[in-house]
Amino acid sequence: MSDNISQGNGKHAVVFHRKSGEYFLIWLVNALLTTITLSIYFAWATVRTRRYFYGNTEINGDRFDYHAEPIQILKGRIIVIGALVLLYILLLFVPLVGLAVLMVFTALLPMLIIRNWRYNAIMTSYRGVRFNYLGSVKRGYWTFLAVPLLMVALLVLLMTTVGSFSSFISNATPLIVAALLYIPALIALGGVMKYMIADLYVNNLRFGTAAFNAAISKAAFIKIAFCSLLAFLPFLIWTLWFSGAVLLSIMEYVQTGGHITHRVHYTSPYEDIFKLIAAYVSLIIGGLVAKCYIVVAERNYIFGNTTLSDNVQVHSNVKLGAYLMLLFTNTLITLFSLGLAAPVAQVRYARFMANATQVSGDISLLNVQAHGDTARSAVAEEAISALDLNVGI
Template identity: 95%
Template sequence: AVLLVFSALLPMLIIRNWRYNAIMTSYRGVRFNYLGSVKSGYWTFLAIPLLMAAVLVLLMTTVGSFSSLISNATPLIVAALLYIPALIALGGVMKYMIADLYVNNLRFGTAAFNAAISKAAFIKIAFFSLLFFIPFLIWTLWFSGAVLLSVMEYVQTGGHITHRVDYTSPYGGIFKLIAAYVSLIIGGLVAKCYIVVAERNYIFSNTTLSDNVQVHSNMKLGAYLMLLFTNTLITLFSLGLAAPVAQVRYARFMANATQVSGDLSLLNVQAHGDTARSAVA
């Protein structure tokens, strides 16, 4: 019940949080603003994901029923192979909708930001992130495939294993399982960081302010990964006491990766009178 209530409130909280962060940020005495509506937030963050999930479930159910009718697993395999690309493509579309909802409703005073972005670019980034993850997945299956097969057989047969794996030590299987988990976590982290870097660079390179000022981002994947790694070490070895140091390093990194080209003095910017009202969101 709590999860349902939170899910129902989440789009409103996100929109209000964007608005609060924008209005509480200023440059040269002029505050930013965010004019996106809560209605648009519900459409983007709740309605569209539910529709996408329903389409995917309907697709898999239909193909699964067709497969059972003809007693052939081929349609099910084909559906599984199509499911992952479809899921990735839908994820790219969702990222596009979120970026469009945020940037194209953002204001500097009364001057509007404009992001000329496309769905195809976000889908391409999502597929490239999969390519970053695949080598880690292949290595995991090669390194610990026999152990995973034994575990699956153990579960399916209720403890009777015919596929035996010989180890040089009794801890070999445990070590391989731990290594497999670590490999997948690292692969997921690299893929996720690629998405963050690629999407930020793409959005910034296609965003202008009043069509006169161009923003840029030159984030590098390797530098971003190293930042997260060192920040994690700083936080862990300080038992969390140095978390503010990690946050400052992150903020400085993002600022150094951001540039603006154009003459800001030529902008016809007027301050707005909106207030954040409350910080509840």
């Protein structure tokens, strides 16, 4: 038994054991065979990669496993690629039919997301017991389709109501009022959506027959959303200040027909270009910080309020600064190696997230029974992967 294990009701550290060099060989073989076989080997590469990362993640002396068969993923991939090619052809030659098919496919997305969650859960096991997901497709449609449409309608109604005052108010007051109402409303609705997705996912997740329970609230997600805006504001202000003089110079240049007056300090084109680039970079960094804050805060909150059968508590202590530094160094490693060090970045990320996760409680006392559910089709899994929809926790 490894020395990272706490006994009884103490905390059990989640540990990722392997090193970057081992995964590099797997990654290299996967890349070569996928290229040689014109992506047919991608299914086997996916399974090998997941089995490597799952199989080297340990809690309390036991490791996870991944059970999907490559042929399942290959069949699902062929169906999804065929459907996308057909959709492209229809949009190209019969636009109206293609648009109708696209709308039907969009309407199927909530069902695909639910089935994707179920497939990935059933294909994952710990101590020989498989996970499961019991969320309903009906609730998936409410969360991913009905609620977003209602939110859009609410925002449009808000903007229309404020805009109606502009017909008899000549100044910029309606625009200011609209911004003051629209932005907080948009952020709050985004927090509500994040809550609904987390609730739909975690509170329908099972380990065997044992249920996960996440005691989470809408208010916490809305607070996280507003805090991310506060994290972004300094970068936005810096961007506006840095680019303001340049924009004023351009506006005056256009208005005066190319004559610069004393009202705006003249700068060289090179300095203007530098300021605009700096402003753009500042905006990107601010967006990254805000996004990372949301990822870290939501993960720590959801994990910290999730239990399994009321006996086992999950914990997460990801630090924002450390997470940002990890992403920054991983990006540098990948860029300067021309992508060859991508497996190193993946292993570093897996180890970092494992080290920031703990489980407390006596896992050995869990009353867990295996379930008999199966998932034989990977079509939903491949569809979600092809569309790069990052849903889930």
